[in-house]
Amino acid sequence: MKNIFLLLAFATVSLPAFLRGQLLDPALLTKPATDSWPTYNGDYSGRRFSTLTQINQHNVKGLALSWIFRLHVGPTPGAIIGGEGPMPEGPPSDPGVSTIKSTPLMVNGVLYFSTPDNAWAIDARSGQQIWHYFWRTKGGIHIGNRGVGIYGNWLFFETPDNYLVSLDARTGKERWHTEIADVKQEYFSTPAPIIVGNHVLVGTGGDSLDVPGFLEAHDPETGSIQWKWWSEPLKKGDPGWDSWPDEYAMRHGGGMTWVPGTYDPELHLYYLGTGNPNPVLTGKSRKGDNLYTCSIVALNVDTGKLVWHFQPSPHDTHDWDAAQTPVLIDGEIDGKPRKLLAQANRNGYFFVLDRTNGKSITTAPILDTMNWSKGISSMGQPIPDPGKEATIEGVLVSPNTSGATNWPPPSFDPETGLFYVGTSQSFSMFYLTDTDPHPEGWGAAERDAGYMGGYLNAVDYKTGKVAWRHHYPFGGGPVGILTTAGKLLFTGDGAQNFLAFDPAKGGILWHAGLADGLSNGPITYLLDGQQYVIAGAGDSLYAFALQ
């Protein structure tokens, strides 16, 4: 039985469907596994909420370090080596390669995670390495990697030079690799593949030059492509074409797919936030809303066809992509149960949509300093102030291109009804530097203008109002978050502490100083009857449990 590996891991969920290579049990949406962390967000909902209660408010003070795993990247002794590029001479110089931004998966007592060009399996009990895989790269920006996906015995991850690589999870041996984008066009890939049914969903990134974004579904057995959804129309008449001035602009319009999406098994829809349009900081050659950049889209997971879209940043000119996790909430609005989708967006707004049709329910600002919007339209979209698009003499804009928030995973706690997200208060000057009628690349320069600290925000999904927030004067803000039924919220501050908050009121209940700032989304699972919390900070994974 080839999928025996997951038999144990999914002992609590409906196995037969999964073993036939069909959909993960829909219960994963509302009843996430407690004895594994089988996908980027723990389950398909993107809530990063665990029902585990062994570690809770009453005993969290006893949470202590179990082990640390410090990674060693590159062609280490014993590493399994693959790739298309040359063997590197010496260790990688890019700090992104040694920073754990990936959310580890935990399946059957083994943790799987990655950094650019590197993947590991380590024993979840001891933190001991089982195998290390190294990919010889042809290039690409080595900024980060968000993790691996698992299907039966097969692991999948993406590389900076845009290969989808499949490994045997038991041994780390490569099964196959397939190129998904051209590194010479400045594509580079960071997402964690998401597996839905027999679809391995992979996106890509890269906005240095003006190339179009896409999402692909691949066959987990062979790697062959099943469908490809372009995040922009490719020709006149395609959906969204009239939001661009011409075919040339749309085919060079950006819209990268660089953060994993979420999935509703009942609606059979995959939800994805797309990247910013290109050229990035000037819109003169791409007048219009520029669909489907900076959008939340719902795709039929079997066909890749667009079912609906909502665009948080029409005609963006500040690099505020809408790639942040679209979190699925089964909630209540005006006393009626609703299927909702919530996103805390890089542009400084919090959005709640009806996820059956993409209609806006709530749009509310979550950043005090934001100065680029003229209000909210009847459709729930912010109205950009054209006066805040880069000019030759410069305009002052908040937030900066990093945004109010960014890719670090937020969390939704169904018990408090609060959506948790880190934000950063920043200003930048934006100067138009490319005055050509057809600017290329970014087209404008950004210079820091000031920073006023970060916040951990708890947002009421029904109103968009901030119920409580915690200020970090230096750093902190957009950092990964995990909530649990133990009435705990785990996250990091700007000072290398890993913290547990009271999710209802915001008080700090526990902390541990690490050797680096939290750099990934923390996870939790039960193993041998013991609940662990795992945090990635810099080049190390830390495991905590009750003593």
Added chain:
Amino acid sequence: MPKYLLATFAISFIAVALAFADDPKTPPKFDPASVERGKQNFASTCGFCHGTSGKGGEKGPDLLRSVLVLDDEGGKNIGPVILKGRLERGMPRFPFNAQQIADIANFLHNSIESAKDRDNYRILNIVTGDPKAGQAYFNGAGKCSSCHSISGDLQKIGAKYEPVTLQGKMILPDDHWTEGTKQVSAMSFTVTLPSGESFTGAPLYLDDFTVSLREADGTYRSFKRTSPDSPRVALNNRLQAHLDLLKTYSDADIHNLTAYLVTLK
């Protein structure tokens, strides 16, 4: 600024920092002389169809976004197209030698590198404001004159810095400077204990649990924080007014102030 604060500022701006990850000091990737030769030859020979910048003209496509060019290395892809032409699309043959092809390839690749190297985009003329309005703002609503003087610290400031640098220093000033022979730091912490005893010094570390500082005589002190208000921690910033201005001044105020400061020569 202490290393810790620097580090945390750096974290908060991680995406900006990453956007600017290319080291501007690295030597040019393409031989500048070859790029210049290629530019000249391209403009006179190819520019009529492809535009003098290579971004495309009435007949020829944008070569800076061409996959063939992006995939090219040293003219391997470009060369055959130049030599054989694309007669079916109206592009004639050009009998260039190997050096000429390499020069044109270098010119195109250099232009592509420049387009993606956003850290080194050149800011253009930012001195477009009204100096008189800037002066009025300096002495009025902006309250700049409550700390600065054009006959004192800002004397001849317009001669000292290029406008882009000057504007940068106005919006986000350096947090260290010298007054006479004295090094001054913009920031300090003042920690006040429940007993009323207080300590002020250079900021070294602050989180929700600990605060530390170095007093003027070099003494290192750190304190446990038992609650957000105990001990009381004040973050003193002599540049707070600049941060506050971010929320109040308009883009026109910034342009006018810049134009005014540039006149102080």
